[in-house]
Amino acid sequence: MPAVFPSEEWLKGLEAKLNSDQRYAEIAKHWEGDLFFFIEPEGNLKERLTFYLDLWHGTCRGVHYNPQPEAYPKPAFTLTASYNNIAAILSGNLNPMTAMMTSKLKVKGSMGYMMRNVPTVLDFVRVAQEVTTEIM
């Protein structure tokens, strides 16, 4: 279900795609960890936006659009980036590894786990790009 980023529809669309994409299911079959995305205001985004995703063994067990951080007190990962940088990743103009290695995408959590699972991270980004028809 393609949708405009950022929106609740987009997040739901991402959840649906993560649960139906065979390639993602295979590559991410060992992934265990929920995460917060904090999108910092910039450009067209005026207020901080938060996405929560619970990713588990190649599936997405749930999403939450703009939750209070207290609702999920111990996420495995917290990812933070400016709106323009997230938009650039989703539109394919910023390599996700570049974003991470240059700290345009800040990562909190087990870096060892993240490095061990780079293929999963990259495929997650592919899926997110595929559900994005338009960026606000």
Added chain:
Amino acid sequence: MQPILKINLTTGKTEEYRIPERWEKDFLGGASLAARILYSGLTKELDPLSAEAPLLFLMGPMTGTSGPTTGRFVICGKGPATGLWAESNIGGFWGPELRAAGYDGLWITGKASEPVYLWLNGSRLEVRSAAHLWGQDTYTTQDKVKEEVGDKSTRVCVIGEAGEKQVLYASIMCDHGRMAGRTGMGAVMGSKNLKAIAVRGRNEIPVFNLVAYKILRSESNRRLKDDNEAKIIREVGTGGVANYAEYLGAMPVKYYSRGSFEKIDDVSGSKMAETILVGRSACQGCVIACGRVVKLPQDMTKRKGPEHETMVGFGANLLNDDLEAIVDLGDLCDHYGMDTISTSNTIGLAFHLYERGIITEKDTGGIALKWGDVNAIEQLVRMIGSRDGLGDIMAQGARRFGAYFNAEEEAVQVNGLEVAYHDPRGVSGMALSYATSPRGACHNQSDYFFVDWGHTQEKIGIEYLSRHGQAEKAANVAKHQDWRTMFNSMVMCIFANVEPDEQVKLINAACGLDWSLEDLMKSGERAWNLKRAINNRMGLTRANDKLPKALLEPFSDGGSAGFVPDIQGMLSAYYQARGWDVETGKPSREKLLELGLEDVAQDLWGEDLALG
């Protein structure tokens, strides 16, 4: 900068050498300044293991100032295996201690008549007998020297048995595990009968504008602490990239013949962190702490854990998936004082030649070289370190070892330096890095694999191109080399994500300069060209810029199956980007003059310059 102390071990004479001011401005410090200082003495005829050969320990202008990862220094000379420019940088605390003693370098020449060590206590130098230390390993030697000089704060640089026996890739160690690994500077030190250099300093290290510098360094260190890459390296060490490198098909497996290693997870930094890691260690002032401290179940003794190169070299490269054995093998090399890249690469060549029937058990002294056999690997390490049997030939490096058995083309080396563990079939920029590095197949003169993994540097225009890009990335590689050359001038660790404009500010505050970003890059380019000219004078031509056969054969498996770098196309674009003479591979006269290297232009182009 402070003076360099020149020591002639033949005569026992010492003198203070003042670095010309213009050279400091043009080359800053570290390896770049060392190249300028040693330029005229590095000739084709010079035997790198002779008394006349220089061994220069040189600091950077920020060494020991607690700037971001600036506890480092370099050791330079002529490489005994390569016959080319040699530099090897090293962390720990020895460099800062030397600066605190009032010197920014030690320039050793000559040869002592018997084994000695130097004891520099402030400005007082003693040459002491090391006869009782000869034959001792690197760790024991450091402890004994410290005990003898009676000051626990003393820092000691040492060689092990490999350096004494002039294994051509012997290293120099300080601070229990920090190594100047590459290019055989330990053999040069051994050839001078110099076992160790103990240093104790008590002075403040000079910084031009300390107030401004303190503010800049604390901002820089704070940013660095929070940097993603720094966090990765702190948490899982440099070996934390193993899974990613393997996924890309950029990790050499079975002596560069395979593109994937199914057991990679067992020999990764992540696995080490989960199993045997008990602590971390850092060089002076470093907030990253890449050093690993591990305990193995069999003895529960704390020891150094391997970094990426050692893990791959004694792991995937030899089809060994035993992490604890890799720790032991790295430790063994350290005790002998040998570079783990060159050692494991040369051992890989032995296994490769054995598999092809080029060498047999008759050559190995009865050892069957079965891939992954840890006992066989360990025996070869010991034979090399002691120069026993086949180890005596292997101690001369992969190129000469291969040549001895008429199989030089099988050796994965460039100009006598064994290729490090970043395969250009997975990260193509490394093809140019290896082929054009001034010290042979080095991954640190331009660790372009980082760029090919996605690490760009927008402020100086190093952009991300496909990891399988070809000639289009030549200019990018050249720029990256110039920038990394500045790391070796400062001397700053390449694991530090410090922005170039931040570096400029730090340099200006530390040295009282008024550099711009352009000046920084120009200085890097100047030093790169100077090192090239040194090598040209020592016989290097365009024909030396090449890759070994193995790296030009496509993998049949893994993340880079089917790809090989177009090295000739890349080189042509590279010469153009560099402004080098396409026919000879020398920096053009115009380029040298543009960089203010008039004397070098005269030496390289002679009459042409006069006519011009």
